[in-house]
Amino acid sequence: MKTISMQRNILLFSFLFVPVLLLLMFVLYPLFELIRLSFTDWNGMDAKQVYIGFDNYIKMFTDSSDVWLSLRNNGFYFLFHFIMIPLELAIAVVLDSKIRASKFFKTIVFMPYIINGVAISYMFAFFYSPINGGLNGILEALGLESLIQNWLTNESIVNLSLVFVSIWRFSGFHVILFLAGLQAIPQDQFEAAKIDGANSIQNFWYIIVPGVKKVLEVLLFLNVVGALQVFDIPYIMTQGGPGHASSTFTLYTLETAFKFNNFGMASAMGITMLVLIIVLNSIQKRLFNLKGVDEE
Amino acid sequence: MTPRLGVAVKKLAVYVILIAICLIVFLPLLITLFASFKTSMEIGSEFSLKLPASFNFDNYGVVLEKGKFLQGFGNSMFLVAVSVVINALIGTMTAYAINRFDFRLKKIILGLFVAGMIMPGMITEISRFTVIKNLGLYNTIWAPIVIYAAANLVQLYIYTQFINGIPKELDESAMLDGCSYFSVFNKMIFPLLLPATATLGIIKAVDVMNDMYVPYLYMPSSSLRTLTTTLMYFSSSKFGSWDYLSAAIILVMLPTLLIYLLFSKYIFKGIVAGAVKG
Numbered sequence: 402m403k404t405i406s407m408q409r410n411i412l413l414f415s416f417l418f419v420p421v422l423l424l425l426m427f428v429l430y431p432l433f434e435l436i437r438l439s440f441t442d443w444n445g446m447d448a449k450q451v452y453i454g455f456d457n458y459i460k461m462f463t464d465s466s467d468v469w470l471s472l473r474n475n476g477f478y479f480l481f482h483f484i485m486i487p488l489e490l491a492i493a494v495v496l497d498s499k500i501r502a503s504k505f506f507k508t509i510v511f512m513p514y515i516i517n518g519v520a521i522s523y524m525f526a527f528f529y530s531p532i533n534g535g536l537n538g539i540l541e542a543l544g545l546e547s548l549i550q551n552w553l554t555n556e557s558i559v560n561l562s563l564v565f566v567s568i569w570r571f572s573g574f575h576v577i578l579f580l581a582g583l584q585a586i587p588q589d590q591f592e593a594a595k596i597d598g599a600n601s602i603q604n605f606w607y608i609i610v611p612g613v614k615k616v617l618e619v620l621l622f623l624n625v626v627g628a629l630q631v632f633d634i635p636y637i638m639t640q641g642g643p644g645h646a647s648s649t650f651t652l653y654t655l656e657t658a659f660k661f662n663n664f665g666m667a668s669a670m671g672i673t674m675l676v677l678i679i680v681l682n683s684i685q686k687r688l689f690n691l692k693g694v695d696e697e
Numbered sequence: 698m699t700p701r702l703g704v705a706v707k708k709l710a711v712y713v714i715l716i717a718i719c720l721i722v723f724l725p726l727l728i729t730l731f732a733s734f735k736t737s738m739e740i741g742s743e744f745s746l747k748l749p750a751s752f753n754f755d756n757y758g759v760v761l762e763k764g765k766f767l768q769g770f771g772n773s774m775f776l777v778a779v780s781v782v783i784n785a786l787i788g789t790m791t792a793y794a795i796n797r798f799d800f801r802l803k804k805i806i807l808g809l810f811v812a813g814m815i816m817p818g819m820i821t822e823i824s825r826f827t828v829i830k831n832l833g834l835y836n837t838i839w840a841p842i843v844i845y846a847a848a849n850l851v852q853l854y855i856y857t858q859f860i861n862g863i864p865k866e867l868d869e870s871a872m873l874d875g876c877s878y879f880s881v882f883n884k885m886i887f888p889l890l891l892p893a894t895a896t897l898g899i900i901k902a903v904d905v906m907n908d909m910y911v912p913y914l915y916m917p918s919s920s921l922r923t924l925t926t927t928l929m930y931f932s933s934s935k936f937g938s939w940d941y942l943s944a945a946i947i948l949v950m951l952p953t954l955l956i957y958l959l960f961s962k963y964i965f966k967g968i969v970a971g972a973v974k975g
Contacts, residue, residue: 412878413800416790420853421806423787427825427847428813434824445826492718495711506715508961509722515957515964517907519925520949523932527732527939527946528725535728535745542744569721574968581969632819633909637929651819658823659914671820678817 438668445664457669467645468670471653474560474635478649479628481564482571486620489572493579494609507580514574522637525566529553529638553639556646563647566634571627575620582616583609618689625681629674650674732943733757740939756944763936766948768920769927773952775838776912776923777905780845781898787846788897789890792856793882797868814850819910829915840915845905852897855970859893860886896967899960906953924949 439457441450461468492510496503513521528535529552537549552562590608599607632651635641641648641656648656654674658667724746732740733756734749760766795807825844834840863886871881912923922930928949932942957964 408878409798412882413794413798416794417806420787420791420849421809423843423847424809424813424850426828427844428816428821428850429809431821431824431828432812432816434827435820438824492714495714498711500708500711500715506719508958509719511961511965512954512957513722514968515903515953517925517928517949517953519907519909519928520946523928523942523946524725524729527729527943530939533740533745533939535725538745539724569725573722577965578969581965626817630817630819654820655822655910658826664823667823671817671823674817674820675815679815 435668435671438665439672441665441668443664444662445658446662450665453665457666458673461666461669461673467648467653468650470645471641471648471650474647475628475631475650477560477564478567478631479624481568482624482628485568485572486575486617486624489575490579490609490613493576493583493613494605496576496580497583507577511573511577513570513572514577516570518570518633519637521566521570522634525562525569526553526638529562553647554643556643559639559643559647563634563638566638567631570634578616578620579613582613586612618686621685621689622682625685626678629678629681729943729946732939733947735940737938737940740943756940757948759936760931760941760944760948763934764927764931764941764945765919765922766924766927766931766945769922769924770952772838772921773906773924776841776845777902779842780905781901783842783846784849784852784901785894785898787849788852788856789860789887789894790882791853792860792890793886796857796860797865810850810853818848822910822914826914834915836916836918836921838916838921841905841908841911844911844915845901845908851971852901855897855967856890856893858970859890863889896963896970899956899963900967900971903953903956903964906956924952 438450440452440454442453442456443450496507496510500506531537531551531554534552536552540546540548550558553559586608590612591604594604594608630651631649632655635647635649635652639647641652645653650670651674654667654670657663657670728745731745731747731749734752734754735743735756739750795803829835829840829844834843867885868881871885872878876884906924908923909925909929912921912926913929916922916926919930928945931937931945936942
């Protein structure tokens, strides 16, 4: 007869073997490989890998202005999504209040997040198109011809055009997160405030903002990770062009690997990105908590 | 201003904002939808928000015939079905083992799962590419399947939360009734987790349907294209003019939109649980 502890061991082994194996092979081993490759000059094909120390890292920071340009573009995504956060919270507050058809509006607001990102990118490529494009046509119909632009080929606005697509796609997601946070605020807080004669601005600052603090923290984290990883919108809509004007760090990294076969350099960029995510988040977290202490 | 008038103005402002949002969401979608029923000539000469002269499906016919979108849909569906099943099995089993038992390697295994979470998605492919290639999975449908199964860490976390909500006394009384650990899992834990599985399965399905880079990188073969990569190849083919491309864009949007409208309740729940995991 099987003892209970033997049964236990068989279960643990059979239940955990596959997931742990998958994790080791396809997530953690690649992570270590990425670190190792970042110190080589590997081109992705040859058996030969020469260790070149920190050369890739040094070259990346000193010799490649396109990396900096791409990183600056990631900054645009970060900044504008950051600016959108108060507006997203306001929309969530509106959707949470007792308005007619709030469920309908909620469904619409979140819809872009669910739609295929590649299809969205092509749709906006059409929308921005200088020939037959929807946006220029609308501007013309409104008598705003002076605003007509080459939205995707003008170096100085291409990033803003792409950032708008990102906002179109992801803002609804943020609204829904805020909404979940709002719904977790106990109703009696509002009732108590009402008795004390609080107005809606006071409600906002003293009940709503602290109530969604946790969501806010999550959002700030997602914004760093998301902005650094922007890829499919520029990849589909502009291929990072014109030149590298709308490239992003992830786009540039993956091109370095799979287009220019410089896996060593791409790995160094990948590790840099990992470090950036960790560093930016801990800075943000510290600032956030400082502010939190001030408020209390 | 009397208080009542103030309330009315406020209400009006709220609806104006909400309707403006709807316009922003729908405008590009409507333009694309209208264009999908227009000829190239009409797109070139007409205002983009003008209704098409007739709702003829010629563009869709060309797209389906030349673009192999049905094959792409089939491949996407296969990936969705396999990934959702694997996800449900691996997710529930791992969560059960980790949540209900104490064992020697537990801390280490938990640490591995947490470490896996910091790895940012697409960057991984630089070094994962060689692993997939050496295993002979490159250009097979199994490449995305193993990647989706391995990159399941967030869902795993949510499963662990759910299982934590099932009282341990239930396990114990079932064991006293003579159940083995395996039948506790089969007859009790797995069925009790079904609501979580439904939510996470729908989220996974949408993720897999919409994923672009993994199928694009690992399955260049034309017979393995998913709905998303079919669209990418179609756009650069000689049929990539806006009349056909608009129809193709709408076709690719439809499946996830349909899932969304049918299951929006589950999707809201799952997305929120996934994001607020931290």
